[in-house]
Amino acid sequence: MNLLLLLIIIFSILVLVRLANVAQLAAKLSDESEEEEQDNDNRMNGIGLMIFLWGGLILMVYMIFRYKAYMLPVSASEHGVQIDKLMNTNWVVLFIVFVITQVLLFSFAFKYRFNKERRAFFFHDNNKLEVIWTIIPTIVLAALITTGLSEWSNITDYAKRKEGLLIQVYGKQFDWTVRYAGKDNKLGESYFRRINDTNPLGVDSLDVNSNDDLTAREMYLPVGVPIELAINSRDVIHSVYLPHFRVQMNAVPGMTTRFSFKPTITTAKMREITGNPKFDYILLCNKICGVAHYNMNMKVVVVEPADFKEWLKSQKPLFENTVVAAAPATRTVSEKPNEKKIVALK
Amino acid sequence: MEVNQHSSEAHVTETDDHAHGHAHHDDHHDHVENFWTKYLFTTDHKMISKQFLVTAIGMAFIAMFMSLIFRLQLAWPDTKFPFLEGFLGKWAKDGVLDPGFYLALVTIHGTIMVFFVLTGGLSGTFSNLLIPLQVGARDMASGVLNMLSFWFFAVSSAVMLSSLFIETGPASAGWTVYPPLSALPQAIPGSGLGMTLWLISMVLFIASALLGGINYIATVLNLRTKGMSMTRLPLTIWAFLVTAILGVLSFPVLFAASLLLVMDRSFGTSFYLSDIFIDGAPLEHVGGSPVLFQHLFWFLGHPEVYIVLLPALGLASEVISTNARKPIFGYKAMIGSILVIAFLSFIVWGHHMFITGMNPFLGSVFVFTTLLIAIPSAVKVFNYITTLWRGNLQFTPQMLFAIGLVSFFISGGLTGIILGDSALDINVHDTYFVVAHFHIVMGSSAIFGMFAGVYHWFPKMYGRMMNKKLGYIHFWMTIVSVYGVFFPMHFLGLAGVPRRYYANTAYEGFSQLININQLITVFAILGGIAQFIFAFNFFYSIWRGKRATQNPWKSNTLEWTTPVEHLHGNWPGEIPEVHRWPYDYGKPGSKEDFIPQTIPYSETPESNTPDDLKH
Numbered sequence: 001m002n003l004l005l006l007l008i009i010i011f012s013i014l015v016l017v018r019l020a021n022v023a024q025l026a027a028k029l030s031d032e033s034e035e036e037e038q039d040n041d042n043r044m045n046g047i048g049l050m051i052f053l054w055g056g057l058i059l060m061v062y063m064i065f066r067y068k069a070y071m072l073p074v075s076a077s078e079h080g081v082q083i084d085k086l087m088n089t090n091w092v093v094l095f096i097v098f099v100i101t102q103v104l105l106f107s108f109a110f111k112y113r114f115n116k117e118r119r120a121f122f123f124h125d126n127n128k129l130e131v132i133w134t135i136i137p138t139i140v141l142a143a144l145i146t147t148g149l150s151e152w153s154n155i156t157d158y159a160k161r162k163e164g165l166l167i168q169v170y171g172k173q174f175d176w177t178v179r180y181a182g183k184d185n186k187l188g189e190s191y192f193r194r195i196n197d198t199n200p201l202g203v204d205s206l207d208v209n210s211n212d213d214l215t216a217r218e219m220y221l222p223v224g225v226p227i228e229l230a231i232n233s234r235d236v237i238h239s240v241y242l243p244h245f246r247v248q249m250n251a252v253p254g255m256t257t258r259f260s261f262k263p264t265i266t267t268a269k270m271r272e273i274t275g276n277p278k279f280d281y282i283l284l285c286n287k288i289c290g291v292a293h294y295n296m297n298m299k300v301v302v303v304e305p306a307d308f309k310e311w312l313k314s315q316k317p318l319f320e321n322t323v324v325a326a327a328p329a330t331r332t333v334s335e336k337p338n339e340k341k342i343v344a345l346k
Numbered sequence: 347m348e349v350n351q352h353s354s355e356a357h358v359t360e361t362d363d364h365a366h367g368h369a370h371h372d373d374h375h376d377h378v379e380n381f382w383t384k385y386l387f388t389t390d391h392k393m394i395s396k397q398f399l400v401t402a403i404g405m406a407f408i409a410m411f412m413s414l415i416f417r418l419q420l421a422w423p424d425t426k427f428p429f430l431e432g433f434l435g436k437w438a439k440d441g442v443l444d445p446g447f448y449l450a451l452v453t454i455h456g457t458i459m460v461f462f463v464l465t466g467g468l469s470g471t472f473s474n475l476l477i478p479l480q481v482g483a484r485d486m487a488s489g490v491l492n493m494l495s496f497w498f499f500a501v502s503s504a505v506m507l508s509s510l511f512i513e514t515g516p517a518s519a520g521w522t523v524y525p526p527l528s529a530l531p532q533a534i535p536g537s538g539l540g541m542t543l544w545l546i547s548m549v550l551f552i553a554s555a556l557l558g559g560i561n562y563i564a565t566v567l568n569l570r571t572k573g574m575s576m577t578r579l580p581l582t583i584w585a586f587l588v589t590a591i592l593g594v595l596s597f598p599v600l601f602a603a604s605l606l607l608v609m610d611r612s613f614g615t616s617f618y619l620s621d622i623f624i625d626g627a628p629l630e631h632v633g634g635s636p637v638l639f640q641h642l643f644w645f646l647g648h649p650e651v652y653i654v655l656l657p658a659l660g661l662a663s664e665v666i667s668t669n670a671r672k673p674i675f676g677y678k679a680m681i682g683s684i685l686v687i688a689f690l691s692f693i694v695w696g697h698h699m700f701i702t703g704m705n706p707f708l709g710s711v712f713v714f715t716t717l718l719i720a721i722p723s724a725v726k727v728f729n730y731i732t733t734l735w736r737g738n739l740q741f742t743p744q745m746l747f748a749i750g751l752v753s754f755f756i757s758g759g760l761t762g763i764i765l766g767d768s769a770l771d772i773n774v775h776d777t778y779f780v781v782a783h784f785h786i787v788m789g790s791s792a793i794f795g796m797f798a799g800v801y802h803w804f805p806k807m808y809g810r811m812m813n814k815k816l817g818y819i820h821f822w823m824t825i826v827s828v829y830g831v832f833f834p835m836h837f838l839g840l841a842g843v844p845r846r847y848y849a850n851t852a853y854e855g856f857s858q859l860i861n862i863n864q865l866i867t868v869f870a871i872l873g874g875i876a877q878f879i880f881a882f883n884f885f886y887s888i889w890r891g892k893r894a895t896q897n898p899w900k901s902n903t904l905e906w907t908t909p910v911e912h913l914h915g916n917w918p919g920e921i922p923e924v925h926r927w928p929y930d931y932g933k934p935g936s937k938e939d940f941i942p943q944t945i946p947y948s949e950t951p952e953s954n955t956p957d958d959l960k961h
Contacts, residue, residue: 243842254620
């Protein structure tokens, strides 16, 4: 197989050598002067640029319609709808600019291809033009920036969302765990030195806040309730990516990152919308984290708040059985209180 | 100054000797300059530029092969490719690519393309070739530093390639090598010896870039010939000068980032590491921050984008003006926008980090500066388009590549507005949308600038012409495949497909996207074939191409006043004096449609304007 490949490469090089020789000989033999040859090349390439421009634009529009069905469905979170709106406004502006500039670029190239009867227009400076095309982009960009930034501050203003349901998302090579804060909506402290086989998140069992905490390998979310994710990693950087909710935030070892959002569409509803009975929301890892990066994910299920309460009841609290066993191990760590990392800073 | 005078006299006598016995010219040369001093340890900027170019072409082919291998994997994840085992051995047992080696491939592909091809290759080749020739200098300010710059580059390339042959495989944490992944061999095998070699290679590369950069700056500022004021410099030189300044200011920061990473990896410090539990045990490191590395890395990383792009834009300015037979539009606005871009490029790095846990307010500041940088970029695009307007365009291969560059710069620049907007970035960050964006705006633009440069200055480098017909085939296949590869990638990104995934087969939602991936791979293979046509044309023309005339493109700049035959010192006689700016193409009244920089106004009364007399 490799030999074959090598032969193909050698063969094609030989063919190219012959072609180049023939082309050179042909050029010598023909009476065509170099100038005429260049004229011909200018014409052919000029036409080529036109075909490329219009063919490309048509293909582009075709692909936009063709692939529309493959894109993400309607946003399943409140802020995501705003992001999508903003995205569409941006696309309209960018598409117009794209078409105008590309059409001008290629059409000028075609129209002003070389003609020895003609001379280029000696036009090398015009301050008015420079000012115009400095100011117009500035105004357009200012509009885009303002709308973008106001959306950004809405999304990231955590202070506005005090009563959110607190969920810890904990990444490690190569899986995710979620920890629910339980009835008190307070997560117990966790610290990496406390991690062991029975306590994979290193949660402090002596912390009263941790008593009703519970972990799960699937993320259940109640629809219409503000969610606050507190994101941690135990080894390398991961990234919590919930494409259907337009949510993404890195999981960084040594610090807690946060993202607040409100799911608006249940899994069942989204199955109707997409017409796909097998549809499921998913949480992907979106920061290269090691060999199995591509398989690091977690199923996300959005349900009605009542169903969520049912589900929560069926989960076991973290330290129901292990409080006594974990206690001695944690005491040694607690002797150095300043090393503690507090996850729930509420 | 006196030293300089002296050395130029020495060159004159040397060339006089040559003139005496022209028939013995080559023999004579061999005696004075043996193979080692002529081709390897040379201090002649023209030869060093060729060394950079040939090394970069070799590196580019290696990196391109890597991309084709992982493109095969992405398009046909369930198919076995037995021939891969022949290339990769244990990394592709039975023709199935190893997921770890997949990451190594994307990492080394990115590293080679960004640093070795588009930084070392592009600046190394054209700054070296054109700075002395276009400013009118006998050579670089320091020939020895210049030689060292190439040899650091060569050794650095060798070290990077050597990491492909070690047992644990090359660095595989992505070209941005974010710790802790890159710091901990427990996290990924490539972070063992492979990462050490990566860091050594980068340190050598930084040394090369700094030696080169200092030299470029010194040469442009100090060795300009008589009459070559800063506002008579060709835009190529402005671009190279500003690029060199960017490099000198930003590469040391990458050095610092790498050094701290070395300390964390080997000497137990905790600059980037904290609270890590891996391989069943907690690590001792406490107090560091992985985000610190990202700040340091992107403080280089973003200016790096312009280190790659500005020289390409500079080359395009020269090529477009020459082939449009028309002055570049807005010469001063072009210089101004280069300077503004350069300044802004230092304060936009945070747009790579909107969702890394950086304070959201800081993110807003970076949104603002990032979108500001779009303004001078837009000015450049409009100036290029206006240069074409009512020009008289010769579609040489280099002109087509330069037009392609502008097209990519528009397409990629526009998607950059989406990514620079932090709210919109949330959902496309680290997806294929980003991959599409930077491959078009940085990768393809810069490589098209480089191709334009090679086709345009090949006669200057090798004294022969490249085959034009093959150049056209190369151009058309390449531009079609670039858009064919990277345009559909935007859709993958908008569908939420993360980058650096070995396969998407586990995800039901992505399964229908496989045909987009196959389309991309088919175009990638087409593009790969096109590059063989280029390589063949390049090497064939070095020895067998048609002999070049002194000024084949009827160009104004100084390099075309040197003889076709290379000589150390560039001009056989005195260095010519410069009397005008480099863009007097198609000037009304002039006999020909170009007036070289060396022609004084006194010889062109028919075309002088009142403005000219002010000079």
